Amino acid sequence: MSYQRRPDGSFFDTVTGEILDNNEYQIVAIPRRIKIKEGWFMTFQDSLEVLATDKELSGQTFRVLMLMMSRLDFNNFIGVEQVELAQKLGIHRPDVTLAIRKLVAKGIIEKGPKFGKANTYKLNPLYGWKGRVKNLNEERKKRFSVVDGGKE
Numbered sequence: 070m071s072y073q074r075r076p077d078g079s080f081f082d083t084v085t086g087e088i089l090d091n092n093e094y095q096i097v098a099i100p101r102r103i104k105i106k107e108g109w110f111m112t113f114q115d116s117l118e119v120l121a122t123d124k125e126l127s128g129q130t131f132r133v134l135m136l137m138m139s140r141l142d143f144n145n146f147i148g149v150e151q152v153e154l155a156q157k158l159g160i161h162r163p164d165v166t167l168a169i170r171k172l173v174a175k176g177i178i179e180k181g182p183k184f185g186k187a188n189t190y191k192l193n194p195l196y197g198w199k200g201r202v203k204n205l206n207e208e209r210k211k212r213f214s215v216v217d218g219g220k221e
Contacts, residue, residue, distance in 0.1 A: 108139070109199070110141050110198060110199035111197060112198075113195070116195055116196040119196075120134070120177070123175075125175070129158070129165075130172065132160075133158065133169065134168070134172055136149075136154055137149060137169075138192060142199065143199055143200045144208070145191045145193075145198060145208075146181055146189055146191055147181070147190040148184055148187070150187050151166060151169070169190070173190075177193055177196055178190045178191065178192055179193060195212070
């Protein structure tokens, strides 16, 4: 259906020619779904506070995390080589290795499967997510268990 407004404020159906009186009909506009073309991911405000207030996450470690998050792929996979991180950040590769170890130890990122010679990582979905919300809920369920009377 396609409608056009007439000078008197009423509408007419451009397909059938039917005139729609304002008193009898109401036109509802439904916006089209916006397709995001830029890189994106969702994050959680509580986790941003955790990251910002963690005194051990400063300087190079925080910069490595931010660059890794900028490379986040669907279902939170991060496939970027340490050499590339070091070059982009202008720091030494051993410093990138130490930063990644710290992020893994804190549970912010997790080791993923190897891809060739390179390691892959995953952002913990408690900090952010890129992908379908359904997949996020499934991923989060894996991390939580119900405690009944102190027993899992």
